[in-house]
Amino acid sequence: MASPSSLALLVAGVREWGMEEPSDAELEARYRPALEDERAALSAQTAQSADARQVVELDQQAVGRLSRMDALQGQAMQKGLEARRAARHRAIDAALQRFADAEFGFCEDCGDFIGHGRLSVDPCVTRCVSCAG
Numbered sequence: 001m002a003s004p005s006s007l008a009l010l011v012a013g014v015r016e017w018g019m020e021e022p023s024d025a026e027l028e029a030r031y032r033p034a035l036e037d038e039r040a041a042l043s044a045q046t047a048q049s050a051d052a053r054q055v056v057e058l059d060q061q062a063v064g065r066l067s068r069m070d071a072l073q074g075q076a077m078q079k080g081l082e083a084r085r086a087a088r089h090r091a092i093d094a095a096l097q098r099f100a101d102a103e104f105g106f107c108e109d110c111g112d113f114i115g116h117g118r119l120s121v122d123p124c125v126t127r128c129v130s131c132a133g
């Protein structure tokens with residue numbers, strides 16, 4: 001079976017790939033600031049785009065038919081963007097809640113550590129690469 005030396009090599013290999021499980025405090029220190037920054041940026045964008053999403057109703061009487069179509073298209077685009085922002089906002093809130101529940105960084109299907117590589121790309125991911133695939 002596995003000799004002590006091959007076990008040591010395996011452990012070294014795991015360390016090298018960054019797959020050892022970090023503590024909840026380490027994970028929170030590493031990933032919470034970026035999540036909070038992104039959430040603040042999303043809230044700011046939502047506030048800034050509120051006017052663009054309202055413009056058609058406000059200008060309905062004042063503008064001609066063609067510019068109204070432009071305005072409707074612009075409004076539809078803004079609403080699409082806002083829907084994506086809202087979905088991302090919910091994903092970030094859910095990630096922040098996982099800090100509180102001491103579940104952040106661990107796969108919701110198999111419970112394994114998701115890995116820093118994957119979390120660095122998107123700290124909102126909830127599954128490890130095997131379960132997500």
Ligand SMILES: [Zn+2]
Pocket residue numbers: 107108109110111112127128129130131132
């Ligand atoms: Zn998994």
